[in-house]
Amino acid sequence: MTDGIKRRDFLKVLGVTGAGATITGCSEPERLLPYVVAPEEITPGVATWYTTVCDGCSAQCGMWVRTREGRAVKVEGNPNHPVSQGGLCSKGHATLQHLYNPDRFHGPMIREGDRLRQGTWDEAEQLLAASIGASANLMFIGGRMGPSMSNLVDQFVASVNGTRVEYDAVSDAPLREAARLAYGAAGLPRYDIAEARLLLSFSNDFIETGSSPVAHNKGLARMNAVDAAGSKGRFVYLGPRLSTTGLNADEWIPIRPGSEAAVALGMASVIASDASAAGPYADVLRAYTPASAAQAAGVSEDAIRELAERFASESPTLAMGPGVSGHHRHATAANVAIMILNEVAGNVGRTVHYDAGVTAAASAYADMESAVGAMAAGQVGVAIVHGANPAYSMPEASGFVEAFSQAAFKVSFASAMDETAALADLILPDRHFFEAWGDSMPRQGVMALQQPVMQPVPHFDSKQAGDVLLATSAHMGNDLGAETFYDFMRNGHMEMHDASMGDFETAWHQALRDGAVEHDMAMADSAPQLQSPDAALSFDAPALDLGGDLTLLVHPSPRFGGGEFANSPWLQELPDPVSKITWHSWLEMNGNTAEQRGIRVGDIVTVTSPHGSVDVPVWIYPGIREDAVALAMGGGHTNFGRWADGSGVNALALLPSESEQPSGAMVTLATTVTVTPTGERRRLATIEGSSDQHDRPIAPAVALADLGHAEEGEHDDGHGELQELQGVGGFVPVPAEGGAATAFPLEGSRHGPYAESHELPRWAMAIDLDKCTGCSACVTACQAENNVPWVGEEQVMMGRDMNWVRIERYLEHVDATQAGELDVRMLPMICQHCANAPCEPVCPVFATYHTPEGVNAQIYNRCVGTRYCANNCPYKVRVFNWYRYMDENVPEPMNWQWNPDVTIRTNGVMEKCSFCMQRIREVENRAALEEGRPINDGEIVPACEQSCPAEAIVFGNIRDENSRVSQVVSGERTYRVLDEILNTQPAVHYLKKVTFHEIESGGHE
């Protein structure tokens, strides 16, 4: 973005042409406000795109931001980014809502007694400088930040003789420590999931958290794909609870919490004929056998022995050690054990690399414990918190709140109120990363630039933290070498620039345009060797605090992470990929456990640990061991914004404040609990109808062994059921032209009624269920693109949720009592754009009809809201605006996010997936301007396809037999949901999931 636009000028964009809100009423006419000086890069009505880096979590995925008239309106994955390689998660999309969060501070806030008053930046910086000058011992508590910012903070802290503490609420410290102990590695290992033929995850939820969820999700999907030789990678999940990641496994071995090390070493002992293969860990390995592993894990010895044999023979394989949900008191040792397993199976250098130096959030909680100790002892004069919210994200037992209050002067860089900022004396609201400069180094050799994509949102007088530190230093007479953070960062990059790569300016602009630069790294020639650990490691089962008879599993939420995303209504309303519950918290409990205690779904129970208790409703889940219950992080905020406060409970209230040794990570798997019904019940805000397909072929599967063996006519399409119905007189077909009444499919109906007779495209979509992981990124992407409102918890409970994409999750076979096959089907359900659509003939006003291009269109201005169409839709993909959600639920400036190319719907109007009609039109318009050239295949990319990290969705013209979508659907796995029964002839084609186990007729077990 150029520096030429002033904030005032930006304000003036608001009303410009078309995109502006209509001012109605007879008192004041609508105004058109032009720019005072038009910025060169903006053409009204045409999107301007910027490349930047997502700062939502430590993965730092590449991002493209679509801006319209100077406002960011949509974010997408950058396929050119060397780490994330395209795609974006739900949280990445929701960073837009942080930008326009109405709860952001309007300016620097200065405490006066009990209240905060807004001050000026100069005043605030003077105050900070004076406070630092007046009291010794500054402590800077900082979350994850880019290399330049980190460098600046180090210099700033050094200039005032302070100390810096790194703190990440959700951290991979045990993995990093294990890599250091075992291999002397500098960062986290890099995984090549796509290459693995057998993948083991030991409680590692790599598509939800960890060093790069988007890249790992893509890797898993690629591994799952059936290759030319007709084989595919197999995924086995070992852990007490199935997370979203776990639900994608082909087998589940429900090992006891904390038994990962025993299982991994038991397996390694089978693989390594000679224990000396484990180098310095030979003695450790000798102590383990499959029998001891089976004993520790509570599963059969055969299962472990058999898995070990496959792990050795199906090379290359890959095992991943416990992530945040498995951070027990021996988590580092468990990760080392998994590294030993990878070592003996020969995976190092093939699927797992230790020389890549993946940098992710991996700070030691132990450092925070000492920081709290220092503050409590009154040894800290000025405490500065940046990019972290320890008052929420540290367990209550840590005493952070009391200790922080002991600091003489407390400063927060929070851009919106949070639990820590509420305690501060001075709040210096930082910019959102869409308004600021920065950089990131997701791994050694990859440097990505984060550039502002718009002028700061004018409602909020924010300032980039780096600039504040530089200005404060200047007030104190310290020169950190630059006046602005931009200069500081650019100078740093200029110093690092390798002259052999050409001119710096060119390289800088290239990096800004591409988003990331990958340097060739001198990779070690020889494979790294296992080293003797320089710290004591215990591979025994970790101790648990005795609080009851059920083990408490606390895991980061796929929606809220550690809680930092809780104030986004998109994410609040996003159904959890596992439970399908929106908004509030729930306790996951196995059905057998619940039955023994007389607990039903929706019963509110009190969960009590030795450290605290919470009241939470129960959701019954077969994907959790009978001796455990699970609670997600991220709920129960008290001072975090209007959507987060009071929603759910904070799982950390049940945990001790304790760090694992030697990594220093916070333990999350630490205690047992009692669960006592309170006698109260509540309705869960769930969107799930059923987790069972009830013998309908909605998400059928095919066994790998059966692929390529289907004979003509053998395929059971469920059409027999239709004939049965007809036989009993329930349905009498009218003789149709061109075929017998019972013929299926009707002649000429393959691509819809128009397709054979004209030259227009027939838009269609293919969704590969073998790749879909149910991560729900498409749900949020669609919501952002199509101005889909959120309705709130109450309305969801009434079944009025409005998402256009619904990920159906069918639990076909989930057994927590023994190791075995796992069969879970994920199916993104959107409008199927039926050629023979049941919704169309019942609309009394022709508001829904079929376009000649094969899209089932919904014309909002025609709709009178009878809802007949929704009643007649067998897929239940039509949603109705019961209220003016877009007016009533969306405060200024959250409405700045709206996509100006999509009509805002009002109450009384039905809506549904449009195949991103606005994107089709945009490409058509562009092609028409370029001498009416034809539209290229793959040029139209709906929001869901763009966002899908698993590359499961393909959109295109199915009439063109060379198009990607035609190619994809030409295989034998293709089917259309309920088509054989209802003859709806959808344009959305699904590709069956491929399982390793046999599938019974009809696609069910």
Next chain:
Amino acid sequence: MRKHWLIGGLAGVFALAGVAFVQGGSSGGGEGAVGQVEFGQPIAFPHDQHAGSEPGQNNMDCQFCHFSAERSVDAGIPSVATCWGCHIAIPGTEHPEEVAKIQGYVERDEPIPWVRIYKIADHAHFPHMRHLNAGLECQQCHGEIQEMQVLSKPDEWWTPAKELFLGQDPVWGGDNMGWCVECHRRPDENGEQQASTDCAVCHY
């Protein structure tokens, strides 16, 4: 046959409703003549002086100011700097006081709050560039702007009546979709329909 009768009946009902609507509109609006806007523009901008081709007029191309009409869905409103680019040297002969207002906006660093005249509903998408590239003239929808000194809100409700009873070709139909569709339906030299009348071409 029964169907025709039904359609006739419905048309009658709608016609009555239409009359009631128009009456309601004209009595409740508090405006003078139907469609007249009582708000003046912040600057009395004469389109004829700029774009007219009479002697003494400047014959400027519409897209000199409405710069993005050929490449964007929006035609574009000129920035204050665009006005000032010429008027820094042209003080105006008849109404220098109006021209001087531009300088005021420039100095105050403020946009000129023009009153919007032409607007179609938010639920309809009108891509300017597609129409211009199809060979349409601005005047075909907006009227002979280059001859107008003051742009006033066109008489939208009058459009279908003009068509029906007077046989006139109306410019600017506003929210009357029939006005758009009439042109989309018109056959080209080969007798083929000129543009799609699929609803989702404009409504999405």
